[in-house]
Amino acid sequence: MSPQLALLVNPAARGGRTLRLLEPVVRRLRAGGAEVAVIVGRDAADALERACAVAAERPDALVAFGGDGLVHLAVQAVAGTGVPLGIIPMGTGNDLASAFGVPLKDPMAAARTVLRMRTRQVDAVRVRAGLADELFAGVLCCGFDSRVNERANRLTWPSGRARYLRAMVEELRAFRPIPFRVTLDGGEVIEQEAMLVAVGNTGSYGAGMRICPGARPDDGLLDVVMLRAVGKAEFLRVFPSVYRGTHVAHPAVSVRRARHVRLEAPEVVAYADGERVGPIPVTCEIQPGALRVLC
Template sequence: MTGGERLRIGLVINPTAGKNTGARIGREAASLLAAGGHDIVDLSAMDGAHALERGRDAIVGQSVDCVVVAGGDGMVHLGVNLVAGTDIPLGIIAAGTGNDNARELGLPVRDAAKAVERITHGATRRIDAVRHVTPHGDERWFVGVLAAGFDAVVNERANGWNWPKGRMRYNLAIARELGVFKPIPYVVEIDGSRHETKAMLVAVANGPAYGGGMKVVPSAEFDDGLLDVLIVHELSIPTLLRVFPRIFKGTHVTHPAVEILRGGHVRLEAKGIVAYADGERFEPLPLECEVVPGAVTVLT
């Protein structure tokens, strides 16, 4: 976007993101955008499904020039599902807890003024997104990392609890899962090449990080037209406990049990696994996904 252009901005705010800082930063950004002479079209809703519906209606009706989301990786996920495959650019006001995709894209974090500056005066960048077509024919997209192993199992367990809140719930879920987790038999197909293995973790990465700073696939790039598939092959639980913390620096990839494969089309098959993408509950396996180069325009 060029400075001085009056924009019709479709704004979606997650008020609970970042321990409720999403509402504060979102409102601050909305005030700054309005003060800059832009028209704000509030697309926020009671939940993500209704926000998607409102956003799609606005895009189809050509009532917005761009979509801006305020929140964490879940809101980026929502924004990507709104604009992927269109020419509508996506602005990101990172106000969540993890903010992995925003951070890896070089965007400001928890700073409304800097985020607004990028949205109104910055350049645009085309990045890849990953498309999955459900059995009902609906398209679902993600832009960061799809988790389909131990990490996804922990997410599923944690999301079944109402207490405790925040990070502690996931730490407790990890502790509970470690006591019963066993290597999972997988079929991983990449561009038609079939791999059968028992693994602790399988992740499909368009971006390099997830989980609040975990560099799960440090070699992944948002605009290289490829997916990086990380496989952590069968390990003992004590070895997994030694290797897993290295994920925060990305040094786990040198371990002999870790393999990274690359391709454009990925199919994952395993029993009892629900995949999570951009931290959001996505789809149960088996699932197929493909990278779509340049599918999303980000205001950077």
């Protein structure tokens, strides 16, 4: 029987340059025996509404053709439904695709992964911040990294990763350690000034920064990584090691595991899967096995 696939497309991924690859990918999926319906939203809200409506019709998979932001949106539609999530990574970072073993630089290879229809049960995370109540599959960040995101989103130049680098340099000049209060599983409370706190279901964010290198998306636990207050010179020395995941050996870094995490701090905004959640306080709660991913 031909698999029924709903292909959720972000036409703005990589500035719209990925649309030229949409037709070849659709042809490949159809040549592999799939029936493909393409879904394109006018904006994120419309795309989410359409994705939820399609998921309710129980296709054999909802496939996100885009980057981590689109995967994040698709997670909202399929979590808890049993509808598998496929990924054809077309974004800048593609950390979620990487976490689930999807080929990153070959859309046709990713399409073949979808056609195999092999699923893996993984966790999702419910996050609540103010009126926001949503899910994420990767990493939530608060502190220096989320403030860099906020600053980058306000910039109009340059584009791509260069904009993020500019925002990071500018934020570092103004940044001061943040007094955090972190509560784990309603019991252990950690109060300290920190540069950042990350809550990970998977290991990486920001195009390969392995902020939570020990996180596993199917262990029913969240990894909570804290970098305590350090001087800017030391921060600049430690931060690059996040790409290797070796920063966790630094004495200023601590790692905890929990099922429920509450973060409190003044004037900090949380980002999850690279998407803005909202100002904290924020709570994160693991949802074991809430997702089926094609991998």
